[in-house]
Amino acid sequence: MSAVADEAAQLKGADRRNFLRKGFAVATAAAAGAVTPALASNKAPNLPEWTKTLGRGVVARPYGRPSDFTDLQRRTVPWLTASPESSISFSPLQDLKGIITPSGLHFERYHGGIPEVNPDEYQLMIHGLVERPLIFTLDDLMRMPSVTEIRFIECPANGGMEWKGAQMEALQFTHGMVSCSEWTGVRLSTLLAEVGVKAEGKWILAEGSDAAGMSRSIPIDKALDDALICYAQNGEPLRPEQGFPVRLMNPGWEGNTSVKWLRRLEVGDQPWYHREETSKYTDLMPDGRSRKFSFVQETNSVVTNPCPENPIQQKGFIEIEGLAWSGRGTIKAVDLSFDGGVTWQKAEVKGLALPKALTRFGFKTQWNGEPWLIQSRAIDETGYVQPTLAQLRGERGTNTIYHKNSIHTWNVHASGEVTNVQIT
Amino acid sequence: MSAVADEAAQLKGADRRNFLRKGFAVATAAAAGAVTPALASNKAPNLPEWTKTLGRGVVARPYGRPSDFTDLQRRTVPWLTASPESSISFSPLQDLKGIITPSGLHFERYHGGIPEVNPDEYQLMIHGLVERPLIFTLDDLMRMPSVTEIRFIECPANGGMEWKGAQMEALQFTHGMVSCSEWTGVRLSTLLAEVGVKAEGKWILAEGSDAAGMSRSIPIDKALDDALICYAQNGEPLRPEQGFPVRLMNPGWEGNTSVKWLRRLEVGDQPWYHREETSKYTDLMPDGRSRKFSFVQETNSVVTNPCPENPIQQKGFIEIEGLAWSGRGTIKAVDLSFDGGVTWQKAEVKGLALPKALTRFGFKTQWNGEPWLIQSRAIDETGYVQPTLAQLRGERGTNTIYHKNSIHTWNVHASGEVTNVQIT
Numbered sequence: 084m085s086a087v088a089d090e091a092a093q094l095k096g097a098d099r100r101n102f103l104r105k106g107f108a109v110a111t112a113a114a115a116g117a118v119t120p121a122l123a124s125n126k127a128p129n130l131p132e133w134t135k136t137l138g139r140g141v142v143a144r145p146y147g148r149p150s151d152f153t154d155l156q157r158r159t160v161p162w163l164t165a166s167p168e169s170s171i172s173f174s175p176l177q178d179l180k181g182i183i184t185p186s187g188l189h190f191e192r193y194h195g196g197i198p199e200v201n202p203d204e205y206q207l208m209i210h211g212l213v214e215r216p217l218i219f220t221l222d223d224l225m226r227m228p229s230v231t232e233i234r235f236i237e238c239p240a241n242g243g244m245e246w247k248g249a250q251m252e253a254l255q256f257t258h259g260m261v262s263c264s265e266w267t268g269v270r271l272s273t274l275l276a277e278v279g280v281k282a283e284g285k286w287i288l289a290e291g292s293d294a295a296g297m298s299r300s301i302p303i304d305k306a307l308d309d310a311l312i313c314y315a316q317n318g319e320p321l322r323p324e325q326g327f328p329v330r331l332m333n334p335g336w337e338g339n340t341s342v343k344w345l346r347r348l349e350v351g352d353q354p355w356y357h358r359e360e361t362s363k364y365t366d367l368m369p370d371g372r373s374r375k376f377s378f379v380q381e382t383n384s385v386v387t388n389p390c391p392e393n394p395i396q397q398k399g400f401i402e403i404e405g406l407a408w409s410g411r412g413t414i415k416a417v418d419l420s421f422d423g424g425v426t427w428q429k430a431e432v433k434g435l436a437l438p439k440a441l442t443r444f445g446f447k448t449q450w451n452g453e454p455w456l457i458q459s460r461a462i463d464e465t466g467y468v469q470p471t472l473a474q475l476r477g478e479r480g481t482n483t484i485y486h487k488n489s490i491h492t493w494n495v496h497a498s499g500e501v502t503n504v505q506i507t
Numbered sequence: 508m509s510a511v512a513d514e515a516a517q518l519k520g521a522d523r524r525n526f527l528r529k530g531f532a533v534a535t536a537a538a539a540g541a542v543t544p545a546l547a548s549n550k551a552p553n554l555p556e557w558t559k560t561l562g563r564g565v566v567a568r569p570y571g572r573p574s575d576f577t578d579l580q581r582r583t584v585p586w587l588t589a590s591p592e593s594s595i596s597f598s599p600l601q602d603l604k605g606i607i608t609p610s611g612l613h614f615e616r617y618h619g620g621i622p623e624v625n626p627d628e629y630q631l632m633i634h635g636l637v638e639r640p641l642i643f644t645l646d647d648l649m650r651m652p653s654v655t656e657i658r659f660i661e662c663p664a665n666g667g668m669e670w671k672g673a674q675m676e677a678l679q680f681t682h683g684m685v686s687c688s689e690w691t692g693v694r695l696s697t698l699l700a701e702v703g704v705k706a707e708g709k710w711i712l713a714e715g716s717d718a719a720g721m722s723r724s725i726p727i728d729k730a731l732d733d734a735l736i737c738y739a740q741n742g743e744p745l746r747p748e749q750g751f752p753v754r755l756m757n758p759g760w761e762g763n764t765s766v767k768w769l770r771r772l773e774v775g776d777q778p779w780y781h782r783e784e785t786s787k788y789t790d791l792m793p794d795g796r797s798r799k800f801s802f803v804q805e806t807n808s809v810v811t812n813p814c815p816e817n818p819i820q821q822k823g824f825i826e827i828e829g830l831a832w833s834g835r836g837t838i839k840a841v842d843l844s845f846d847g848g849v850t851w852q853k854a855e856v857k858g859l860a861l862p863k864a865l866t867r868f869g870f871k872t873q874w875n876g877e878p879w880l881i882q883s884r885a886i887d888e889t890g891y892v893q894p895t896l897a898q899l900r901g902e903r904g905t906n907t908i909y910h911k912n913s914i915h916t917w918n919v920h921a922s923g924e925v926t927n928v929q930i931t
Contacts, residue, residue, distance in 0.1 A: 117641040117701070120632055131628065134716045134770075138620025139747075140591025145580035147611035149570065150751045152626050153744050156569035167564025180691035180739035181655040183607060187571035188743065196562025202576050204555065208544055217541040228826050228871055231605035231858045267604035277541065292558045315604035317741065319612065320577050323563075327574045346558075402652050434655045447652055 155179075155188055160244070160256055168196035169295070171238065173259025176385075176406065177392035182233065182434065182441040184262035186317045191324050192238055192260070194359070195294030198344050202320075202328040207312070211288075211350035214279030221328050224314060227269035232311070233440045235408045237261040237380045238338045239364060239485035246481045249505040254390035257491065257503060261383075261408065263441035264325075266332050268313035271306050271348075284350040288357070289331050292346040299340045299364075300354035301333065305378070309334045312345070335410030335439035336378045337485075339364055369480035380410035382469050383488040384417060384444070384461035395450055395499035403430070403446040407461035410439055416462045417444040423456030423492060423506045424471065430459065438464075455495035456506065472505060579603075579612055584668070584680055592620035593719070595662065597683030600809075600830065601816035606657065606858065606865040608686035610741045615748045616662055616684070618783070619718030622768050626744075626752040631736070635712075635774035638703030645752050648738060651693035656735070656758065657864045659832045661685040661804045663761045663788060663909035670905045673927040678814035681915065681927060685807075685832065687865035688749075690756050692737035695730050695772075708774040712781070713755050716770040723764045723788075724778035725757065729802070733758045736769070759834030759863035760802045761909075763788055793904035804834035806893050807912040808841060808868070808885035819874050819923035827854070827870040833887035834863055840886045841868040847880030847916060847930045848895065854883065862888075879919035880930065896929060 149155065157172040164170035172191040174184055202221050210216035241260035244250045251257045280303065287306050290298040301310070311332040314321060321327040326343030333340045339359060354360070354376070366374040384407035389395050407414045413436050418427040433443040444459065461469045470478075472489040479486075494504040573579065581596040588594035596615040598608055626645050634640035665684035668674045675681045704727065711730050714722040725734070735756045738745060745751040750767030757764045763783060778784070778800070790798040808831035813819050831838045837860050842851040857867040868883065885893045894902075896913040903910075918928040 117643045117647045120634060120640050120642050131625075131716070133622035133624050134718060134720065136622070137592050137718045138617070138622050140617060140620050141594045141596040141615045142581055142583050142591065144611075144748070145582070146573065147581075147613070147746050147748050148572075150626075150744060150747045151623075152751070155743055157566055157571075158569070159566050167566065168561050170565045172565040179742045180653065181689045181742050183689045183742045185741055185743040186609065187568075189571070191565045193562070193564060196564050198557035198560070198562050199575075200557050201555075202574075210544060216544050218544050219541045222820070223541045226824065226826070228869065229604065229828065229857075231867060233859075265605045265607045292555070294558060294561050296558065317609055318603045318605050318607045319579055319609040320574060322571050323574045324568070324571050327576070344557075396646070400650065402650070404653065433653075435657075443655060445652065 155185070157188055157191060158255055160251070163244075169194050171240070171260060173255045174262045175255050176259055176261075176387055177254045177390050182263050182443060183317065184264060186264065186319070186322050186325075189262040189264065189316075189322065189325055190238070190260050192338060193293070194297045197323045198293045199323070200292060200328055200344050205328050207329060207345060207348070209274060209278045209348045209350070212281040212284035212352060213350050214281065215277070217278050219274070221314065224269055224312060224329060227273055229267055230270055230311060231265060231267040232334065233263065233265045233435070233437050234332065234334045235261055235263040235439060235441050236332070236338045236341055237383075237408070237410075239377070239380065241383075242487040242491075243484040245505070246483060246487055249503040252391050252503055254385065254387060254392055258385045260338075261441070263408075264316045265318065266311060266313045267315035268311045268332065271310040271312055271331070272308070274312060275306060280350055283352045286351050286354045288347070288349040288351060288355050289340070289342040289345060290347040290349070291342045292344045297339070297342060297359060298355070298357045299342060299360055300357065300376075301340060303350075305333055305336065333378075335380060337364060337380060340378060364485065366479060366483040366485055368483070377486060381486060381488045382409035382411060382414070382461050382463045382467050383407070384459040384469055385491050386457055386459050386493055389457070389495055389501045390493055391501045391503060394501050395495060397499075398451055399449060401448060401450045403448060403457070405430075405444050405459050407442045407444055407459065408440065409461065409463035409467070411467055412464040413438045414442040414461055415464045418460040418462075419446050420458040420460070421455045424458055424490065427460065450495075452497050454497055456504070457493050457495055458490050460490050579609070581612055581615060582679055584675070587668075593618050595664070595684060597679045598686045599679050600683055600685075600811055601678045601814055606687050606867060607741065608688060610688065610743070610746050610749075613686040613688065613740075613746065613749055614662070614684050616762060617717070618721045621747045622717045623747070624716060624752055624768050629752050631753060631769060631772070633698060633702045633772045633774070636705040636708035636776060637774050638705065639701070641702050643698070645738065648693055648736060648753060651697055653691055654694055654735060655689060655691040657687065657689045657859075657861050658756065658758045659685055659687040659863060659865050660756070660762045660765055661807075661832070661834075662763070663801070663804065665807075666911040666915075667908040669929070670900075670907060670911055673929045676815050676927055678809065678811060678816055682809045684762075685865070687832075688740045689742065690735060690737045691739035692735045692756065695734040695736050695755070696732070698736060699730060704774055707776045710775050710778050712771070712773040712775060712779050713764070713766040713769060714771040714773070715766045716768045721763070721766060721783060722779070722781045723766060723784055724781065724800075725764060727774075729757055729760065757802075759804055761788060761804060764802060788909065790903060790907040790909055792907065801910060805910060805912045806833035806835060806838070806885050806887045806891050807831070808883040808893055809915050810843075810881055810883050810917055813881070813919055813925045814917055815925045815927060818925050819919060821923075822875055823873060825872060825874050827872060827881070829854075829868050829883050831866045831868055831883065831885035832864065833885065833891070835891055836888040837862045838866040838885055839888045842884040842886075843870050844882040844884070845879045848882055848914065851884065874919075876921050878921055880928070881917050881919055882914050884914050
């Protein structure tokens with residue numbers, strides 16, 4: 084490499100970026116594989132077929148779909164559940180960019196499959212310890228003052244297969260129970276002001292209209308805070324998979340509390356202790372007791388490039404990338420380690436850092452074929468630091484399923500392949 | 508209405524919102540149509556069919572699609588162009604929420620239809636007045652440091668049918684040549700640093716690989732500023748309609764400069780004066796001369812609710828909503844008029860106000876069946892105020908097609924119907 088390229092290779096992060104901008108010759112492109120054209124002249128190149136043919140015109144697809152050259156998809160882990168109707172599918176985080184999850188790739192979680200709710204017959208009833216019980220149609224809800232926010236939704240079982248050891252050999256399966264969308268709806272607090280919550284009203288039962296009648300008890304404080312009754316996802320009506328036509332969305336909380344195909348909100352003075360919040364969604368601790376109502380999805384992060392699905396293809400420049408998120412607010416910082424947590428360096432938080440939303444981080448460096456034990460560690464605005472697996476096991480044991488937000492390790496091999504490992 | 512409801516109805520904007528939050532009984536829900544349940548008791552309601560049936564399970568659709576109960580679609584104005592391959596389709600803004608345009612509904616603009624570019628054979632050549640001409644594959648581009656931004660793309664012909672008078676009876680057709688996505692790619696400046704632009708390089712020809720070889724000359728300053736070489740749209744690969752696998756994206760500029768299916772960037776010392784920037788995309792002025800290289804999409808706005816497709820269905824509470832955007836930066840404020848521009852009130856800028864992106868505004872009020880001449884007027888961070896139609900015609904005449912960003916008027920009739928009118 085040239086002396087200038089050597090110099091560039093030494094730089095990290097912002098320095099490197101400035102170096103590039105100054106227009107100095109760096110080996111980046113050459114390292115990236117870019118080639119010099121054999122004929123850098125005025126001769127017309129050989130035209131590929133696609134340029135010589137009149138293409139598909141407007142409105143051949145009134146609602147578009149991805150290129151036939153791509154095949155991004157949700158996937159399942161077949162042995163996880165007994166049936167597809169009470170099951171989960173995972174977002175292909177390894178293929179995604181930015182922070183918006185394409186609506187067609189948002190992870191799925193069902194307890195009785197998708198109910199085909201007719202929006203013209205849809206009703207949301209709010210009753211119980213209220214002054215005026217009311218029934219809202221979809222039109223009613225859409226007439227109310229609207230709010231739009233970008234928020235993640237995460238299943239608390241995200242990573243749950245890994246409590247006892249590294250098990251899944253793909254990012255899609257270690258972390259794919261999280262997605263992020265732009266949600267639009269009306270604040271639940273606005274609706275509660277309409278019905279008038281009685282002084283003794285302290286909990287709300289949120290119930291869905293799926294075959295399971297999936298329900299969760301929500302504390303009134305969350306309901307009056309940032310809970311949203313949503314009808315739009317990334318600008319259009321909710322997808323059936325995410326609760327069409329209306330769902331509850333509790334920013335930063337366990338995904339199951341964001342009840343889909345919402346039909347009823349009942350205000351009460353105690354939690355209901357329904358099935359899904361007793362037999363499930365509680366955290367079995369080492370002393371045999373269970374944590375209940377562990378609502379908040381704690382700060383979490385993972386490196387998305389490299390990962391098992393994205394091995395490193397060649398030596399030279401690489402931008403390490405990943406996602407961080409926190410149910411407690413915004414991501415303040417992300418650290419990276421290449422030696423399994425012995426030493427740490429500051430990664431760059433890239434783009435929008437919104438509260439309770441996916442956030443991108445990056446780190447520009449060089450890979451020269453050395454093995455890495457790469458980890459990311461997120462810190463949120465409250466100062467909470469993503470814990471190590473040892474810390475988490477120390478607190479919770481290994482008999483729990485949920486809330487495994489510990490620092491995750493990928494082993495990058497000399498071959499460039501990436502495998503899942505656990506380091507306590 | 509109750510005394511309390513009367514009081515609430517008098518309030519506007521933030522005061523009303525606070526009023527609602529205090530939980531006082533307001534007539535909003537009743538006005539919204541919400542009804543009191545006949546039986547607000549413990550009796551189980553009649554269950555709809557969709558609750559009594561096990562629904563579709565996971566990964567029946569590895570890549571999801573909208574509910575069969577919905578039918579949002581792009582549409583065309585058939586008399587606008589001679590063929591669908593060189594034509595345009597419009598986003599259904601009247602149906603959309605938030606600021607992200609669903610990828611399947613992003614407006615289309617073709618000059619030779621969609622080329623079916625094979626991503627494995629894709630190449631981007633950068634040559635001309637450079638030190639080191641280079642060819643980049645898609646993998647090369649995706650290895651470079653990535654940037655993600657939410658930006659609108661607008662065709663300068665948006666609203667162009669209306670220079671001589673109100674013509675289109677739908678929001679989709681008056682303003683639907685604008686969409687907004689989360690774009691991911693590599694800064695063009697990063698690539699230009701790789702090839703090394705020579706001192707005399709002042710312009711770049713961006714050329715696409717469609718059948719038309721659509722091309723535009725871009726000033727080097729824009730190329731070195733925020734121009735992006737994009738490969739992802741709302742988190743996944745570009746849609747074929749928006750330039751799969753790679754496009755140029757010039758934030759805030761005429762959509763045609765954001766060349767799709769980009770194949771070549773040639774650095775030169777003068778503009779090329781190609782067909783699409785001489786016979787088209789110039790602005791014929793009253794004196795017979797044309798403005799050329801009018802790159803920036805000026806500040807614009809429109810009320811989306813109500814609009815012809817969204818008539819007002821009932822008296823009482825309504826939240827006026829709309830979109831504002833500026834190629835010059837962020838939206839700072841939006842004013843609303845109900846009397847055709849005689850008096851103005853401050854609307855609320857809602858949610859994210861990002862530079863060169865769609866921005867939502869709202870205004871809570873009551874409609875009592877009175878006719879309205881409703882207008883929105885956006886002001887951007889530079890202090891630029893959206894002009895009236897009279898001001899715009901005074902400067903540009905009526906023989907031009909492009910850059911009609913004037914204040915738009917909807918006539919709300921006593922029936923609640925909404926028609927397009929022009930007020931000079």
